[in-house]
Amino acid sequence: MPETTPRGLTRLAFGGDYNPEQWPEDVWREDVRLMREAGVTMVSVGIFSWALLEPAPGEYDFGWLDRVLDLLHEHGVRVDLGTPTAAPPAWFYRAHPEALPVTEQGVRHEFGSRAAICHSNADYRAAAAHITTRLAERYGDHPALALWHVHNEYGVPVSACYCDSCAAHFRRWLRAVHGTVDAVNEAWGTAFWGQHYTDLEQINPPRATPTVGNPAQALDYRRFADATMRENFVMERDVLHRLSPGVPVTTNFMTALSQCDSVDYWAWGREVDLVTNDHYLITDGRRTHVNLAMAADLTRSVAGGAPWILLEHSTSGVNWQPRNPAKAPGQMARNSLAHVARGSEGAMFFQWRQSRRGAEKFHSAMLPHGGTDTRVWREVVELGASLDALAPVRGTRTEADVAVLWDWHSWWAQNLAWRPSEDHDARERADTFYEVLYDRHLTVDFAHPEADLSRHPLVVVPALYLMTEAAGANLRGYVEGGGTLVVSYFSGIVDAHDAVHAGAHPGALRDVLGLTVEEFSPLLPGETVRLTRPDGPDLSGDVWTEFVVPRGAEPVWSYADGLTAGRPAVTRHRLGAGTAWYVSTRLGHEGLDAVLGRAAEDAGIAPRAELPRDVEVVRRSGTGGTYLFALNHTATDAKVPLETSGTELLTGERAAGRLAVPAGAVRVVRLDG
Numbered sequence: 301m302p303e304t305t306p307r308g309l310t311r312l313a314f315g316g317d318y319n320p321e322q323w324p325e326d327v328w329r330e331d332v333r334l335m336r337e338a339g340v341t342m343v344s345v346g347i348f349s350w351a352l353l354e355p356a357p358g359e360y361d362f363g364w365l366d367r368v369l370d371l372l373h374e375h376g377v378r379v380d381l382g383t384p385t386a387a388p389p390a391w392f393y394r395a396h397p398e399a400l401p402v403t404e405q406g407v408r409h410e411f412g413s414r415a416a417i418c419h420s421n422a423d424y425r426a427a428a429a430h431i432t433t434r435l436a437e438r439y440g441d442h443p444a445l446a447l448w449h450v451h452n453e454y455g456v457p458v459s460a461c462y463c464d465s466c467a468a469h470f471r472r473w474l475r476a477v478h479g480t481v482d483a484v485n486e487a488w489g490t491a492f493w494g495q496h497y498t499d500l501e502q503i504n505p506p507r508a509t510p511t512v513g514n515p516a517q518a519l520d521y522r523r524f525a526d527a528t529m530r531e532n533f534v535m536e537r538d539v540l541h542r543l544s545p546g547v548p549v550t551t552n553f554m555t556a557l558s559q560c561d562s563v564d565y566w567a568w569g570r571e572v573d574l575v576t577n578d579h580y581l582i583t584d585g586r587r588t589h590v591n592l593a594m595a596a597d598l599t600r601s602v603a604g605g606a607p608w609i610l611l612e613h614s615t616s617g618v619n620w621q622p623r624n625p626a627k628a629p630g631q632m633a634r635n636s637l638a639h640v641a642r643g644s645e646g647a648m649f650f651q652w653r654q655s656r657r658g659a660e661k662f663h664s665a666m667l668p669h670g671g672t673d674t675r676v677w678r679e680v681v682e683l684g685a686s687l688d689a690l691a692p693v694r695g696t697r698t699e700a701d702v703a704v705l706w707d708w709h710s711w712w713a714q715n716l717a718w719r720p721s722e723d724h725d726a727r728e729r730a731d732t733f734y735e736v737l738y739d740r741h742l743t744v745d746f747a748h749p750e751a752d753l754s755r756h757p758l759v760v761v762p763a764l765y766l767m768t769e770a771a772g773a774n775l776r777g778y779v780e781g782g783g784t785l786v787v788s789y790f791s792g793i794v795d796a797h798d799a800v801h802a803g804a805h806p807g808a809l810r811d812v813l814g815l816t817v818e819e820f821s822p823l824l825p826g827e828t829v830r831l832t833r834p835d836g837p838d839l840s841g842d843v844w845t846e847f848v849v850p851r852g853a854e855p856v857w858s859y860a861d862g863l864t865a866g867r868p869a870v871t872r873h874r875l876g877a878g879t880a881w882y883v884s885t886r887l888g889h890e891g892l893d894a895v896l897g898r899a900a901e902d903a904g905i906a907p908r909a910e911l912p913r914d915v916e917v918v919r920r921s922g923t924g925g926t927y928l929f930a931l932n933h934t935a936t937d938a939k940v941p942l943e944t945s946g947t948e949l950l951t952g953e954r955a956a957g958r959l960a961v962p963a964g965a966v967r968v969v970r971l972d973g
């Protein structure tokens with residue numbers, strides 16, 4: 301299948317959100333001159349421009365955008381053109397105040413920021429279709445047009461609306477998904493607390509209730525809200541496909557788990573022509589390059605392994621966290637090339653020129669307030685040259701060693717109220733498992749629990765509370781066929797409607813793990829348990845323990861204290877040609893590393909101990925060759941072993957034996973052969 305790339309883009313994507321409407325026209329000439337100087341290849345335009353493009357209903361002012369696109373084209377800059385539907389104008393809301401979204405508490409949001417949208421609202425849908433049609437008619441074959449950028453980051457800042465038109469839409473959705481009111485009663489378990497419905501018309505969104513509401517209703521509402529946003533994306537995409545054939549359509553994702561949790565990117569990945577992603581470093585004291593790698597791997601995975609594009613990140617500090625540190629010298633390039641290593645076909649930024657006004661004036665940009673005599677600008681120009689040198693990697697694919705299972709539906713279910721412990725955090729488990737794999741220098745593909753896993757020798761399940769029987773059967777087939785599986789506690793517990801699988805826990809995984817869990821026994825804050833093993837190191841767990849009953853599995857580590865003392869804590873089950881591990885408590889980095897080390901041995905994955913910590917090595921390969929990316933996130937020069945000689949693309953030097961990667965630097969070697 302030919303890969304989708306922005307039309308006419310022959311280099312890696314390099315540029316940013318370009319908001320010329322914030323500046324007088326004489327600045328635009330300087331912009332394009334400097335874009336050339338920096339080697340900019342593509343910019344994103346018009347994302348929030350609806351109010352200027354359509355100043356009154358049905359009245360259009362395209363003149364300024366015509367001039368911007370022509371100017372960019374003249375200077376050889378390709379355009380990722382936004383449909384401005386994340387920012388309806390003030391006049392629209394005056395006419396249709398009910399298009400503003402309503403919270404669970406019944407409070408209607410106001411106009412005055414952005415993305416205040418009820419996605420069920422018919423007037424919004426009609427107006428969005430209209431402006432998209434007008435843009436596609438006008439620019440659908442503009443020579444600068446490379447890519448359509450629909451909306452902006454669906455799912456943030458409003459992930460769901462609870463108004464009356466959403467209520468009506470939700471009922472239609474329930475009818476389409478479940479068929480009858482009886483089927484809804486069954487799926488939601490409404491016999492509990494007398495929640496039984498006799499007509500679909502009686503059902504509302506899960507608005508504020510005196511105590512916890514029906515969890516299956518809340519879960520279905522998440523699905524509904526996600527599907528509703530996707531309907532609007534598909535509507536715009538289809539307009540663009542019809543009027544602008546041959547130009548790929550995207551919308552910018554935010555796969556970093558903490559940044560947008562309301563969108564099922566597995567489903568969205570199937571709808572876009574090209575996956576694009578936005579990523580911002582979260583300054584919470586953890587290693588930001590690990591979170592970045594994880595987001596990039598997840599993005600590549602929702603793209604089915606195909607190349608994707610990093611559409612936004614920051615040159616330096618952002619402005620929406622409590623404290624927004626600047627990036628260290630070299631960090632911007634390292635961040636950018638880390639995304640490229642993991643499959644991005646370039647690195648773009650929010651934004652080109654730093655704003656003087658508005659809510660984001662303290663957010664860094666490619667061209668800072670201080671202009672070109674700044675460190676950021678010099679690093680931007682340098683990065684442009686590096687990306688130019690890396691053009692040959694286009695079309696190659698990142699090679700992965702391990703699969704980590706991830707499912708947004710499970711995450712949504714997991715985060716509902718009244719669970720055995722509020723200290724168990726599925727996101728934390730995913731992060732920690734990922735970090736251990738990262739520190740073992742293994743590259744991760746994320747996979748949906750029902751996806752084909754056969755090409756991965758090792759599959760890791762950090763916390764997948766919701767798992768269908770089909771997913772359980774999939775994992776069983778995977779292990780029987782020779783795979784190695786590692787599963788964390790509180791996985792495989794409920795079905796798609798948050799109903800506990802029949803029989804003992806973990807219903808979807810009992811067979812493959814060779815055990816049952818009689819009871820969960822979460823720990824209190826600060827409490828820990830010791831795990832021992834006759835021939836190995838002790839481990840320590842916290843947050844969670846379980847009464848595990850082996851039914852075929854062998855205990856490897858057992859609880860040495862606490863309520864579960866004497867019971868198995870970590871088990872191993874030989875099944876068919878493969879092995880399934882189970883970890884029934886929360887292990888820290890070291891403990892998990894010990895278990896994953898054993899599992900990696902079972903999977904035949906050799907340790908990569910010769911690589912120093914925080915020196916990241918990733919490969920991209922394909923018909924265009926094999927490229928080894930080495931990123932040194934440390935303050936010490938490092939050496940990376942090369943299996944064959946090659947040419948380093950950023951310095952042009954030949955490399956063989958051990959590749960020198962200076963502190964903070966990146967090297968990309970095209971391997972010979």
Ligand code: GAL
Nearest residue numbers: 452453578580612618650663
């Ligand atoms: C993104 C958004 C951009 C800009 C940026 C600032 O989430 O798409 O428009 O707001 O954040 O970090």
